[in-house]
Amino acid sequence: MAQLGSRYHEWVRAHPDAGEDFGAAVEDLLADAGVTYDRVIARVKDWPSMKAKAYKRKADGSWMYPEPWEDIHDLIGVRVTVFHSTEIPVAIGALQQSFLVERSVDKTAETRISGGFGYGSHHLILTVDESSADLDELADYPGVSFEVQVRTVLQHAWAEFEHDIRYKRGRDPVDPRVDRAFTLAAGLIELADQQFDQIAVLQYTDDTAGDDVELTAETLPGILTMLLGNRFPGSRSENYRFLMEILAADGITTVAELAALLDDVDIEAVRGAMRYRFHPGQIRLIDDLLLRRYGRAHVDRTGEIGMRPQLRPAQLARRLEMMRTARIMREE
Incomplete structure (x- = not known):
């Protein structure tokens, strides 16, 4: 663990702007791909969180991350929130074509397969490689892996609230009524996301602009x-x-x-x-x-x-x- 700590702190000192650089690169990439996103937030995992994750064990007692510096891929984490779910595959496609894809997990699909509602998100583990050569912000990060989560603003709100209520309680049991309320809320959020998708299809249908109309950012x-x-x-x-x-x-x-x-x-x-x-x-x-x-x-x-x-x-x-x-x- 001492070796992990020294490597972590050495890397952070060498890359003090890593969060800002990765956030800016993903923003530019999504803008070029025409993704209508709400916001991009990037962060570098702090040392207490990194240390806690490195100490995790599996059910059989073995280490979950035997080589934590190589096995933990979310030292840099980027969260992308979009307004409607039809933007998610567009965002994912742009990211997958711009980085080496180590892993891609659709949490929403996993939840549906399990027969439940709730945590909706798509998680990607990506690595900066030759595909990323034109992303100037990442010129100093060859071979660096990072995690990206893509979700709608409603999915994000649900996940943040559930995390605050459920997971911060630790091992204490949650009232079954809370579970039921979360399930009902998740179903309503899925329905609301579908309505946002319909709104996205219907927007910008005005075709009456004349040739001499002056352009503005609004039009x-x-x-x-x-x-x-x-x-x-x-x-x-x-x-x-x-x-x-x-x-x-x-x-x-x-x-x-x-x-x-x-x-x-x-x-x-x-x-x-x-x-x-x-x-x-x-x-x-x-x-x-x-x-x-x-x-x-x-x-x-x-x-x-x-x-x-x-x-x-x-x-x-x-x-x-x-x-x-x-x-x-x-x-x-």
Whole structure:
């Protein structure tokens, strides 16, 4: 255990920003994939929790984690909450195509198979490998494994409340009425999630925007649905403010100008050149279409826009080089 402690503290000292780095990388990845998520929270397990987990034993008395530094995979944990369950497979697909998948467990399916309600979540154990090469935030973490939990906001609320009530009691028995209440609440949450899925299908159905209508962050989701249909997933509402900023920086301010940018031939050229690991979302696609049209000027005009301006110029430069290599650039 002393050796585990020294390795743990040495690693934490060497990576003081690990939680922030992994959280930022997953946020960027989900945004590029057009996942409408609520929030991404990342943390590094503290030493008391790591130590307690390392001491766990199986029913037969053997160690659950014989080599704790290698066997415990949630030193870094990331939780992704989404608004409706149809986003979960999209988020999982983007993550699986961007990291080495060590394990994937659908807790919701396990619960259904067992005939119960309750803990709904999808757990992934992932490792940073060559698939993650373009995630600049993780350049210092090759070979590092981490856990990601993906669940809806309602599933998360249920799990947090149950953990607080049930598991913090330790070995003390829980009143059967509490079990029954949790089961009933879980059934209602599953029903509510289904209704949220229906709402997601019905949103953004307005198709009345004229060509001369000025673009805004509020109107962009509906206009893009009108122009692109359901070919490319949308994103979080706040991300459309970023999209509006980069469009305006390149002088695109009306529906007609946006429609001209979204040419099917240009879209296919960009998709072929970029070789996306996952189906791109609307915002990533348009960012790349702007990069193809304006080249280095797009980098100069928009490099400092967004949540992580320290990383964006290098990311755009790498994408620009891919387009030049594929010979799809407009004249710069």
